[in-house]
Amino acid sequence: MIKEINTLLEELQPDTLKEKAKQLEDMLETEKLEALKLIEELSNIEESKEIQNKYFGKKGFVTKIMKYMGKMSNEDKPLLGKIIHDFKVEIENNLKNKVGHLESLAINEKLLAEKIDITLPGKGGKIGHKHPLTLVEEEIKEIFRRIGFTVAEGYEIEEDYFNFERLNIPKEHPAREMQDTFYLSEDIVLRTHTSPVQARIMDKMHPQLPVKIVAPGKVFRRDDDSTHSPMFHQIEGLLVDKNITFSDLKGILLYLVQAIFGKDRKIRLRPSYFPFTEPSAEVDVSCGNCNQEGCRMCSYTGWLEILGSGMVHPRVLEMAGYDPEEVTGFAFGLGIERIAMLKYGIDDIRLLYENDQRFLEQF
Ligand code: FA5
Numbered sequence: 001m002i003k004e005i006n007t008l009l010e011e012l013q014p015d016t017l018k019e020k021a022k023q024l025e026d027m028l029e030t031e032k033l034e035a036l037k038l039i040e041e042l043s044n045i046e047e048s049k050e051i052q053n054k055y056f057g058k059k060g061f062v063t064k065i066m067k068y069m070g071k072m073s074n075e076d077k078p079l080l081g082k083i084i085h086d087f088k089v090e091i092e093n094n095l096k097n098k099v100g101h102l103e104s105l106a107i108n109e110k111l112l113a114e115k116i117d118i119t120l121p122g123k124g125g126k127i128g129h130k131h132p133l134t135l136v137e138e139e140i141k142e143i144f145r146r147i148g149f150t151v152a153e154g155y156e157i158e159e160d161y162f163n164f165e166r167l168n169i170p171k172e173h174p175a176r177e178m179q180d181t182f183y184l185s186e187d188i189v190l191r192t193h194t195s196p197v198q199a200r201i202m203d204k205m206h207p208q209l210p211v212k213i214v215a216p217g218k219v220f221r222r223d224d225d226s227t228h229s230p231m232f233h234q235i236e237g238l239l240v241d242k243n244i245t246f247s248d249l250k251g252i253l254l255y256l257v258q259a260i261f262g263k264d265r266k267i268r269l270r271p272s273y274f275p276f277t278e279p280s281a282e283v284d285v286s287c288g289n290c291n292q293e294g295c296r297m298c299s300y301t302g303w304l305e306i307l308g309s310g311m312v313h314p315r316v317l318e319m320a321g322y323d324p325e326e327v328t329g330f331a332f333g334l335g336i337e338r339i340a341m342l343k344y345g346i347d348d349i350r351l352l353y354e355n356d357q358r359f360l361e362q363f
Pocket of ligand 1: 194
């Protein structure tokens with residue numbers, strides 16, 4: 001019908017619209033009914049664009065008719081305007097309603113497709129786990145709890161008096177030098193070992209017996225290389241009672257080493273010196289890497305050093321109020337990093353502090 005309407009308009013002479021108005025109206029009515037039917041049957045928004053273009057696009061039917069206006073006489077112009085206006089508005093409104101309807105259908109469909117099932121179990125975040133140093137510390141505490149030791153705590157910021165004096169470490173001892181100890185003031189230090197807990201716990205317990213504790217924690221020294229860190233962890237052990245002997249110390253250390261590393265491991269005690277124990281011994285564990293054949297890890301000796309130990313010095317007992325003629329005791333101090341490195345085959349202590357996920361995920 002569009003073609004016929006165009007021909008009619010094309011052939012119009014000035015001031016003849018009135019005569020043809022009825023015919024034009026009928027033609028437009030037919031065209032309109034056709035258009036409304038098409039609109040009614042639209043099933044998606046893409047199709048609606050075709051109709052939009054057909055009537056209202058740049059080269060669309062209504063746009064074209066508007067151009068005839070220019071040719072019309074002043075009298076005919078409003079008449080054509082009115083006829084076209086009714087046609088245009090009805091198609092426009094119907095199309096708009098239909099598009100609105102189609103859009104809400106599309107949104108509903110999308111919502112349904114993207115519906116989130118809140119009853120599904122979540123994906124779950126990555127769960128972390130304990131740091132290797134925590135694992136080793138907890139394991140050692142548990143090993144000692146099994147044989148009746150309790151866990152004590154000391155202070156990381158410690159008095160010079162407890163860190164040195166009460167451990168029979170004389171003023172001129174090299175460990176007290178500025179190069180080795182972090183001093184916060186003349187008589188306050190970052191503790192250089194966990195041994196001050198010995199004095200503090202004996203003060204607290206005296207005159208009760210036995211004193212039977214392990215004390216884990218951070219310690220600080222001016223030390224920094226692949227096996228030494230300025231901050232590291234120790235566990236102190238102390239047993240004071242009547243009739244405690246060096247063989248008790250040896251038995252407990254063997255029990256500790258075999259609980260951590262396995263029943264096939266041996267220990268070796270080497271004479272050593274600590275001002276707060278007498279006699280003193282460094283304790284080595286047999287190298288599990290080479291079964292004592294000799295390897296790089298044990299510097300071809302078959303042994304690895306893990307801790308310092310000894311019988312509590314009579315002076316240390318005395319300063320805490322115990323009579324060294326009546327009671328004796330043993331003490332030891334081990335480096336947690338050292339144990340972790342041996343247990344897990346870690347060759348650089350700094351890996352333990354860098355928080356590199358690739359490293360930590362292995363434990
Ligand atoms: C002591 O600290 C003594 N207090 C241990 C002790 C306690 C002896 C009770 C007798 C009785 P030593 O300085 O050797 O001892 O240190 C003990 C352990 O700490 C070492 O065997 C080593 O495993 C670890 N260690 C020492 N310095 C560092 C460091 N800078 N970084 C990491 N670990 C260290």
